[in-house]
Amino acid sequence: MRLPAGERLLSTEGLVVGHEGAAILPPLTITIAAGELWAVIGPNGSGKSTFVRTALGLVPPVSGAITRRPALRLAYVPQQSALDVIFPISVADFVLMGLQGPGNVTLLGGRANAARAAAALDEAGARALERRQLRDLSGGQRQRVLIARALATDADLVFLDEPTTALDATAEHEVLQLIEKLRAKRGAAVVMVTHLVEDGLERADRALLLDRDHGVARAATAAEVRALPEFARVYGRFVARGSEASP
Amino acid sequence: MNDIAASPSWHDLWANLAIFKDAIWVGALSGALLGAIGVHVVLRRMVFASSAIAQAAALGVALSFWVAALVDPSGHAAGHAAGPAAHFAPSLLFEPVLWAIAASLLATLVFVANPVHLHLTRESLLGFVFLASGAGAVIVGAKITQEAHDLEAILFGSAVVVQPGDLALVATATVLLLGGHAVLWRALLFAGYDPMGARVQGMPVRALNVFLFLSVGLSVALCTRALGALPVFAFSVLPAMTALALTARIGVVFIVATLLGAFSGVGGYVVSFKGDLPVGATQTATASALLAAALLFRFARARYERRARTTSAPRTDAA
Numbered sequence: 228m229r230l231p232a233g234e235r236l237l238s239t240e241g242l243v244v245g246h247e248g249a250a251i252l253p254p255l256t257i258t259i260a261a262g263e264l265w266a267v268i269g270p271n272g273s274g275k276s277t278f279v280r281t282a283l284g285l286v287p288p289v290s291g292a293i294t295r296r297p298a299l300r301l302a303y304v305p306q307q308s309a310l311d312v313i314f315p316i317s318v319a320d321f322v323l324m325g326l327q328g329p330g331n332v333t334l335l336g337g338r339a340n341a342a343r344a345a346a347a348l349d350e351a352g353a354r355a356l357e358r359r360q361l362r363d364l365s366g367g368q369r370q371r372v373l374i375a376r377a378l379a380t381d382a383d384l385v386f387l388d389e390p391t392t393a394l395d396a397t398a399e400h401e402v403l404q405l406i407e408k409l410r411a412k413r414g415a416a417v418v419m420v421t422h423l424v425e426d427g428l429e430r431a432d433r434a435l436l437l438d439r440d441h442g443v444a445r446a447a448t449a450a451e452v453r454a455l456p457e458f459a460r461v462y463g464r465f466v467a468r469g470s471e472a473s474p
Numbered sequence: 475m476n477d478i479a480a481s482p483s484w485h486d487l488w489a490n491l492a493i494f495k496d497a498i499w500v501g502a503l504s505g506a507l508l509g510a511i512g513v514h515v516v517l518r519r520m521v522f523a524s525s526a527i528a529q530a531a532a533l534g535v536a537l538s539f540w541v542a543a544l545v546d547p548s549g550h551a552a553g554h555a556a557g558p559a560a561h562f563a564p565s566l567l568f569e570p571v572l573w574a575i576a577a578s579l580l581a582t583l584v585f586v587a588n589p590v591h592l593h594l595t596r597e598s599l600l601g602f603v604f605l606a607s608g609a610g611a612v613i614v615g616a617k618i619t620q621e622a623h624d625l626e627a628i629l630f631g632s633a634v635v636v637q638p639g640d641l642a643l644v645a646t647a648t649v650l651l652l653g654g655h656a657v658l659w660r661a662l663l664f665a666g667y668d669p670m671g672a673r674v675q676g677m678p679v680r681a682l683n684v685f686l687f688l689s690v691g692l693s694v695a696l697c698t699r700a701l702g703a704l705p706v707f708a709f710s711v712l713p714a715m716t717a718l719a720l721t722a723r724i725g726v727v728f729i730v731a732t733l734l735g736a737f738s739g740v741g742g743y744v745v746s747f748k749g750d751l752p753v754g755a756t757q758t759a760t761a762s763a764l765l766a767a768a769l770l771f772r773f774a775r776a777r778y779e780r781r782a783r784t785t786s787a788p789r790t791d792a793a
Contacts, residue, residue, distance in 0.1 A: 283674050303674035314517055314667045315722040324664045329676040334660045360722055380675060 230261035230414040236299055236384045237282065237416075242291035244274060244281040250289045251277060252437060252444040259384065264410055265418040266427030266449065269437035270461055274444075275420045278437060279386055282418075302382035304373045306389050312362040318372050319357045322347055325379030344379055350412070351375035351405055367398025374405045378412065385409055387419045391426070399423070403430060424462050428453055436461070487747050494747070496641045497634065501705075501739030501757060503641075503648040504697040508706060509713035509735020510655055511693055513728050514686055516714040518666045520585065524710040526600045527581045527691055529607040531698035531706075532628050534577025535570040536614040539621040542568035571643060571699050578695035581607070582687045628702050634746075634753060640700040647696050651689045652732075659728055662686055705742070705757040709735050712761035719768040734764055 230236075238258040245251045252274045259265060267275050280286045282293065283303060302325070310316075322344040327334050334340060348354045353371045361369060370390055377385045390406065391399045403426060410417045421427040427449075428434055434452040436445045443457045452458055487494075508524075515524050545568075566572070581603045589599050615625045655662070664672045665682040673679045690710070697706045717730035742757025749756065 280670075283670075285670060285673055301674050303671045305668055305671055309670070310668060311517075313519070314663075315718065315724050315727060316663075316667060317723070320663075320724060323660070324668065324671070325675075327661065327664055327672070327675060327677055329678075332661045332677060333657055335657070376671075386674070 230383060232260075232262045232414055234261040234296070235259075235294075236261055236296050238294050239282070240292045240294070242281070242293060243289040244277045244286075245289040246277070248289055251439050253442050254291055255435075255444045255446065257435065257446040259416050259418065261383070261416055262410065262414045263416045263433055264406070264431045265416070266424075266431035266434045267418060267420045267437065268422075268424050268427055268434060268452075268462075269443075270440075272439060273437040274439040275437055276388070278435070278444075279388065279418070279420060283386060296383070299384060300380065300382045302377045302380040302385045304377050304385065304387040304390060306392060307366065307369055307373070308392075309388075310361070314362075316361045317357075318348070318353065318359050318361055318364070318375075319344055321361050321372060322376045322379050325376035328380075347375045347379035348372070350378050350408065352401075365398070366394050367401060370394065370398070370402045371405060374402065374409060377409060381413065382415060383413075384416045384418070387417065389420055389422060391421065391423055399426070406430075481750060482747055484748075487744065493635065494743070497636045497753070498740055498743050500636045500641050500644050500697075500700045501743045501753075502736045503644050503739070504693075504701055504706065505709045505713065505735030505737070505739030505757075505761075506732045507644075507648045507652055507693050507735070508697060508709035509717075509731040509733075509738075510652055510728055511686075511689055512710040512712075512714035512735070513717065513731050514662055514666060515690065515710050516718065517663075520690075521711050522597060522600050522604070523582075523585045524690060524694055525707045526604040526607065527578050527585075527694045528698050528703040528706045528710075529604050529611070530577040530581035531574040531695040532625075532703045533607040533611045533614070534573035534575070534695070535628050535699055536611045536618070536625050537577070538568050538570040538573035539618050539625065540614045543618055571696065574695040574699045575692060577607070578691040578698075579688075582691035586683070586687055628698065636700050640696075643696050644700055647693055651693055654685065654689065655728075658682065658685065659725075663724065701757070702754040705739075705754040708758035708761045709738065712758075712765050713738060716761070716765045716768040719765070719772045734761070738764065 236259050238256075240256055241254040242256070243250045243252065243254050255278075267278065269275050277286070281288050283301060284293070319341070323334060323340055325347065326340050326343055345354065345357065348357055351371045351374055353368065353375050356364060356368055356372060361372060364372065374387075374390070377387075387406065390402055394402060406417055406419060407430070409415060419427060419431070429449075431449045433446065434449045436443060436452050436455065436458055438457065438461055441457065441460065443461075445452065445455055445457060447455070512524070515521060584599050584603050585596065587596075587599070589596060611625070615622060618625070661677065661682055662685075665677060665679045669679050694706055694710065697709070713731045713735040714727075716734050717727045720730060721727055738757055738761035742760040743753055745751065745760060746753040746756040
């Protein structure tokens, strides 16, 4: 079932994130709606991961509130480096993990599950990799498979952690197109943590700029974030490049 | 009995099978149970945890002997005088298996705990458990003389026969825990491989981890009481490593590790009988030999595949 565009999926009210009760960012009030693509940007150590973990409900907020739509289905696409290469996980087995959840913990379903996983791999253009080991794939192939798992979850809201890290230009382009597909499939919202500020802001509807060192947590449309003085302070060279390109 | 000419024959083994049958079954079941659970132990990089837990279980058994002698010295001595059957039926309070389980679960708690607030790593705490348990077992062993042989058997797995009831306990644990693992293997794998993704999708990661750690603690405690700490540590690590060296299909890895664990348990016992050698050591050596053979096979296969690739022309890149 396709989500109605603009439907509220997750909203925060005065959300303060941090570690062990100590705030690292100022309060943040945002609403993530169906069909939106968000870019979470900021320098290294700016609090991006802490924000994502808090929004996902993995760590408690220091203060404030998070409201999720009832029965909201979430998916998380980890950084490639977060997956331990010692595990012999095939591409098919990895995508099958996307079908596991409270109603299907054991995944003993058999053929129906395999068919759903194969369909997700098809969508991601990774069906040919089905029998390969995830650890043996190139960075671009692996990222496609990671996104295939998110497609298999049929989630309403997908968080991606640095999906384009260490990819060449072609692979990066393919992955960004796949992220678009993730959003288009059923009107899901996508939140992408990215260090590719240009690409992120170019594609995103909305952006969240975080900078722990300067106490910045600003959310707005991508164009508005690009115009913020805080953005110029953090990403001055990108703003300069943009000015040069303008007539 | 180190004279080769005097080594027991296959006929001797067959003729005495009734005596050794229970011990062989315990070896097979323990190997199978620990082999299967060991896949998670190895993949989650908690190898040292099973060693520390086995050592703690051995200390638990030693403490049960010592405390029983302290609390009721006359009854304890009477038990010895009455013979093995009476001695191995102490009051429930001093039942070595219970002490082994308690000590194992305490050690498991250390593994579950997050010592970051103490500015320590989990591995360093496990090192503490291993060393303190090992030292404790030796010290307690020095205080008890009557069960010194039993204690040595528990520490090094040198017992040729198992205690009454051990087979029933190990068999029950094997059926229940292997059954649980057979149902939950994919869930446990997801929780170990990508815990954050699993939690986001609503998987009960904490409950799954508790099940895994409890099953490690319980199986190690029961098998340590029956076989000894050395083979238990070996079974919880080596068959899984061997299976991982032989195949990359994760479902097959669990099956192969289970079978190799059982084979090591039985094969080690047979080698012990034929060579008149300590059982725990031969079971460990059997599992080690299988791993060495698997690594050699993998090395040879990799070389062959590399050579085949370089000689095949024209070279094509994978899509």
